[in-house]
Amino acid sequence: MTTQPKGRTTTQNPETHDTRALVERLLEAYERGDSQQLFDHVADDVHWTITGANPLSGEYRSKREFLEATYERLAAVLREPVQPRVRRIIAEGDLAVVEWRGHSTSIADRPYDNDYCWVIRVAEDRIVEVRAYFDGALVEELFRSTER
Numbered sequence: 001m002t003t004q005p006k007g008r009t010t011t012q013n014p015e016t017h018d019t020r021a022l023v024e025r026l027l028e029a030y031e032r033g034d035s036q037q038l039f040d041h042v043a044d045d046v047h048w049t050i051t052g053a054n055p056l057s058g059e060y061r062s063k064r065e066f067l068e069a070t071y072e073r074l075a076a077v078l079r080e081p082v083q084p085r086v087r088r089i090i091a092e093g094d095l096a097v098v099e100w101r102g103h104s105t106s107i108a109d110r111p112y113d114n115d116y117c118w119v120i121r122v123a124e125d126r127i128v129e130v131r132a133y134f135d136g137a138l139v140e141e142l143f144r145s146t147e148r
Contacts, residue, residue, distance in 0.1 A: 013093070019122045020091035025099060026127075027086050033080065039063065043126040054136030055143045077146035078104045078112060096120045108145050112140050 022041070029037040039095075048066040050057045056073070060066035071096035074082070090097045097119050104112045114134050121129035 015093050016091050019094055019096050020089060022122055022125060023089055023091065023096040023098060023120060027084070027089070027100070030084050033081070033083070033087060038127075039067070041125065041127055042130075043064075043123075043128045046128055046130065048130045048132070050132045050134075052133075052136035054139045056139055057136065077107055077142060079107055079109075080104055082112070082114075084116075094122050097123065105147050106142055110142075110145060112138070112142055 015120050026038045026041055029035075042063045045061065046063050046066065048060040048063075050060075056070050058069065060069060080106045082139050084100045084102050086098060086100045088097075088099040091114050097117065100118075101138065102112075102116060106112050117133040119131040120127055
């Protein structure tokens, strides 16, 4: 997992350090296939926004609402959960920006490879807000080719 551009050093305040450490730990587990650790740290009243105009776009005001509208819907059209590979984490204060690539295969045997960027806000060891960006046209094609 890449967390900082090579050759660059930064001085971190304690809040930045804590945010980075939490997000790195959770995303490392996610890369190993353990999404439970990540979602155990998502606040029940998280505000999760998926930008754009695609089948997953919207503002979700709870972890349950988000999981039902996105992860469970994706699970129905993918052979296996999306496997993330983190490219970079940038943290400042209570915010972390995570750039990652996800891989899976659709139930129509087509690759699903999407690039993601999550802007995460952390409070008291919990993810309380996420703004997610990704290729919405790819998501549209995924659902068009698999949903009946």
